[in-house]
Amino acid sequence: MASLSVSSxxxxxxxxxxxxxxxxxxxSSPSCISLPTLPPQPAQSQTxxxxxxxxxxKIVRNVLTRAADVEVAATTQVExxxxxxxAASTELPDIVKTVQEAWDKVEDKYAVSSLAVSxxxxxxxxxxxxxxxxxxxxVPGVLEVVGIGYTGWFAYKNLIFKPDRETLIQKVKDxxxxxxxxx
Numbered sequence: 475m476a477s478l479s480v481s482s483x484x485x486x487x488x489x490x491x492x493x494x495x496x497x498x499x500x501x502s503s504p505s506c507i508s509l510p511t512l513p514p515q516p517a518q519s520q521t522x523x524x525x526x527x528x529x530x531x532k533i534v535r536n537v538l539t540r541a542a543d544v545e546v547a548a549t550t551q552v553e554x555x556x557x558x559x560x561a562a563s564t565e566l567p568d569i570v571k572t573v574q575e576a577w578d579k580v581e582d583k584y585a586v587s588s589l590a591v592s593x594x595x596x597x598x599x600x601x602x603x604x605x606x607x608x609x610x611x612x613v614p615g616v617l618e619v620v621g622i623g624y625t626g627w628f629a630y631k632n633l634i635f636k637p638d639r640e641t642l643i644q645k646v647k648d649x650x651x652x653x654x655x656x657x
Contacts, residue, residue, distance in 0.1 A: 580586050608614050632642045
C-alpha cells in the first residue's frame with residue numbers, strides 16, 4: 475500500500491512511486507510531484523466587519539430619524555387637538571377587540587388553551603407525515619392522479635348540469651347554517 479503525505483508547500487510525496495531510470499540508484503528516496511499553488515484570495519473592497527459597521531450605522535440613522543419624527547409628532551399633538559383619524563390610528567383594530575371580548579367570555583381558559591396547543595401539535599405532526607409520504611417513491615404521483623380523477627368525477631357529478639349545481643349549492647348553504655346557526 476502506497477503511503478502519501480502532503481507537505482505545507484503543496485507537494486505530494488509518494489514513497490512507493492516508480493522512479494525515473496536516471497534515479498534508479500537512489501531507490502530509497504521518495505519521488506515528489508509538485509502541485510500548483512492556489513492563487514491568493516482577491517482583496518475584498520470591504521471586510522465583513524466594515525459591512526456590519528455600515529449596516530449598524532444605517533440602522534442607527536433610521537432609529538434617530540424615527541425618534542425625531544415621534545418627538546415632532548408629540549409636540550404637534552400637544553399644540554393641536556387630536557382629530558378623529560389620529561384617534562382611530564391609536565385604537566386597536568375591530569378584530570382584536572372581538573377576540574379580546576370572546577376570550578373574556580370563555581370560562582374554561584385552560585381547556586381552550588390546551589385545545590389550541592393540541593391543535594398546533596396535531597398540525598405539526600400532520601405536516602411531518604405528509605412530508606414523509608412526499609419523499610416516498612411513486613406515492614406522490616399516484617396521489618396526484620387520484621386527486622385529478624376525483625376532481626373530474628366531482629365536476630361531472632355536481633357542476634355540469636344545472637339541477638346538480640343547485641343541489642350542491644343548497645347542501646353548502648344548509649351546512650353553513652348548521653355550523654353558524656340559523657337566524
